[in-house]
Amino acid sequence: MGGAFDVAVIGMGPGGEVAADRLINAGLRVVLFESGLIGGECAYWACIPSKTVLRGPEVRGEANRAAGPGDTGLDWEQARDHRDFMARHLDDGNQVAGYAGRGAIVVKESARLLGPGVIEAGGSRYGAGQVIIATGTEALLPALEGIGDITAWTNRETYTTPVLPASAIIVGGSAVGVETAVFLAGFGIPVTLLHRGPTLLGREEPRVGELAGEHLRAAGVDLRFSASAVRARKEGGESVLELDDGTQARAAVVIFATGRTARTRGLGLEEAGARLDGRGNIVVDGQCRAAQGLYAIGDVTGTLSFTHVAKYQGRIAADAILGREHAANYEGIPRVVFADPEIAAVGLTRAQAEAAGLLVSEVVVDLAAAIARPWTYERNPRGEMGLLLDEENQVLIGAWAVSPLAGEWIHFAALAIRARIPLEVLRDSVPQFPSYTEGYLAAFAKL
Numbered sequence: 001m002g003g004a005f006d007v008a009v010i011g012m013g014p015g016g017e018v019a020a021d022r023l024i025n026a027g028l029r030v031v032l033f034e035s036g037l038i039g040g041e042c043a044y045w046a047c048i049p050s051k052t053v054l055r056g057p058e059v060r061g062e063a064n065r066a067a068g069p070g071d072t073g074l075d076w077e078q079a080r081d082h083r084d085f086m087a088r089h090l091d092d093g094n095q096v097a098g099y100a101g102r103g104a105i106v107v108k109e110s111a112r113l114l115g116p117g118v119i120e121a122g123g124s125r126y127g128a129g130q131v132i133i134a135t136g137t138e139a140l141l142p143a144l145e146g147i148g149d150i151t152a153w154t155n156r157e158t159y160t161t162p163v164l165p166a167s168a169i170i171v172g173g174s175a176v177g178v179e180t181a182v183f184l185a186g187f188g189i190p191v192t193l194l195h196r197g198p199t200l201l202g203r204e205e206p207r208v209g210e211l212a213g214e215h216l217r218a219a220g221v222d223l224r225f226s227a228s229a230v231r232a233r234k235e236g237g238e239s240v241l242e243l244d245d246g247t248q249a250r251a252a253v254v255i256f257a258t259g260r261t262a263r264t265r266g267l268g269l270e271e272a273g274a275r276l277d278g279r280g281n282i283v284v285d286g287q288c289r290a291a292q293g294l295y296a297i298g299d300v301t302g303t304l305s306f307t308h309v310a311k312y313q314g315r316i317a318a319d320a321i322l323g324r325e326h327a328a329n330y331e332g333i334p335r336v337v338f339a340d341p342e343i344a345a346v347g348l349t350r351a352q353a354e355a356a357g358l359l360v361s362e363v364v365v366d367l368a369a370a371i372a373r374p375w376t377y378e379r380n381p382r383g384e385m386g387l388l389l390d391e392e393n394q395v396l397i398g399a400w401a402v403s404p405l406a407g408e409w410i411h412f413a414a415l416a417i418r419a420r421i422p423l424e425v426l427r428d429s430v431p432q433f434p435s436y437t438e439g440y441l442a443a444f445a446k447l
């Protein structure tokens with residue numbers, strides 16, 4: 001027996017780390033299991049490396065668009081070295097030592113449940129009063145004929161590659177597909193993006209997807225809509241995809257950005273009394289409880305697959321274990337795609353609001369026509385935003401922006417939605433001049 005603990009955390013990505021941190025700080029005896037690297041997908045293969053390599057092309061674009069700096073150039077080796085530093089050179093030694101130094105037991109093994117509160121890992125058994133599952137997701141590849149013959153990458157190869165591919169096909173036009181296209185096109189790599197639907201980012205307002213497409217095209221990305229690969233093969237060193245419209249796409253690598261699947265296989269969840277939904281995610285209640293003494297947090301719950309949500313659920317579960325129970329509230333959580341310009345959204349889309357039976361009004365604002373900041377910011381100002389109002393209650397229920405810095409100023413709408421701030425109060429607020437946030441006043445005036 002590996003020992004008896006108050007809490008076991010299985011999976012130490014951002015969700016598991018935040019929960020563990022809070023529980024250790026509260027003085028509980030905690031055992032942590034991690035089969036890969038402490039920090040999870042986010043720290044090594046997803047958020048951190050992607051946002052690091054996106055920054056160089058973004059600054060170059062800003063320098064070109066602002067009056068004065070001119071072209072800054074772009075150095076892949078420097079960007080790559082900083083990415084590798086940010087991703088800790090795929091070494092979590094400091095994290096392991098840090099947790100151990102704070103009194104936690106760290107087990108770098110794959111863990112599984114043998115029953116409620118009983119865990120097996122690396123040939124040892126551990127007992128814990130409460131267990132938190134935070135095992136995240138892995139990339140989901142389509143069952144495509146010939147996929148084994150081509151150079152097929154996921155986010156893992158894309159965001160650890162020492163050398164940029166000569167050209168790339170990206171399959172999937174959601175967050176990973178769009179960000180990866182912006183990254184590679186920004187470094188001058190020819191990119192073809194295949195998307196099954198009619199507009200990118202299918203979960204957002206159609207106008208958001210349209211604008212994302214316009215900006216990607218302007219960056220030189222070859223966008224193919226309503227296109228699906230039916231067969232893959234290698235030809236003359238290149239990877240070739242045959243599409244359902246009879247055409248082909250070819251490139252040095254094919255990057256699959258086709259979604260994720262929860263890592264629950266072999267975890268022994270049934271033995272511990274947990275249930276999976278139809279998409280294979282662990283079903284949880286408002287406190288992230290999956291069964292008596294068992295919690296699940298982060299991507300493995302399929303709630304909203306973002307690091308900030310995994311961290312939030314880590315706080316929710318830890319607080320429940322510490323007797324400070326409060327239910328999670330998922331209203332007003334921002335969704336940002338780090339494209340150029342940034343694409344940000346929060347709350348409901350019009351279709352979702354109408355499906356919920358709400359009477360809504362909607363407004364779209366061309367920021368360059370409405371406020372000063374886009375003009376002081378760049379020579380050819382860009383930016384559009386939209387708001388969705390619940391007519392009956394006169395509160396904001398949705399917002400989006402495709403604009404420089406949108407990932408920052410979307411938080412004004414996020415708070416307004418979460419706190420249900422009356423439109424009357426929002427109209428009477430005073431944002432800084434000149435800022436993109438002034439766009440909200442222009443939008444309120446039109447509502």
Ligand SMILES: Cc1cc2nc3c(=O)[nH]c(=O)nc-3n(C[C@H](O)[C@H](O)[C@H](O)COP(=O)(O)OP(=O)(O)OC[C@H]3O[C@@H](n4cnc5c(N)ncnc54)[C@H](O)[C@@H]3O)c2cc1C
Pocket residue numbers: 010011012013014015016033034035036037038039040041042043045046047048050051109110111112134135136137155176263267297298299300304305306307308309310
């Ligand atoms: C390319 C890309 C870019 C992204 N960019 C962003 C972004 O900018 N912002 C954002 O908010 N989100 C982003 N995301 C999403 C974000 O990465 C996830 O929402 C986040 O990592 C979820 O955290 P998690 O703790 O639930 O799981 P993960 O980060 O997946 O961590 C789970 C951990 O559990 C471990 N594990 C699994 N099974 C076991 C087991 N049986 N025993 C022990 N350990 C186990 C794994 O090794 C892993 O370390 C991005 C995703 C991708 C793919």
Ligand SMILES: NC(=O)c1ccc[n+]([C@@H]2O[C@H](COP(=O)([O-])OP(=O)(O)OC[C@H]3O[C@@H](n4cnc5c(N)ncnc54)[C@H](O)[C@@H]3O)[C@@H](O)[C@H]2O)c1
Pocket residue numbers: 142171172173174175176177179194195196197202227228229257258259260304305306335336337338
């Ligand atoms: N900035 C951020 O916060 C950020 C960035 C990247 C990813 N993420 C999160 O990570 C998660 C994964 O993102 P994702 O973009 O990989 O997944 P996703 O599930 O959001 O989108 C997958 C896309 O691939 C398409 N697809 C699936 N199978 C296909 C096929 N065979 N052929 C063509 N297209 C196919 C789907 O239609 C969909 O558009 C998401 O929840 C996302 O929110 C967040």
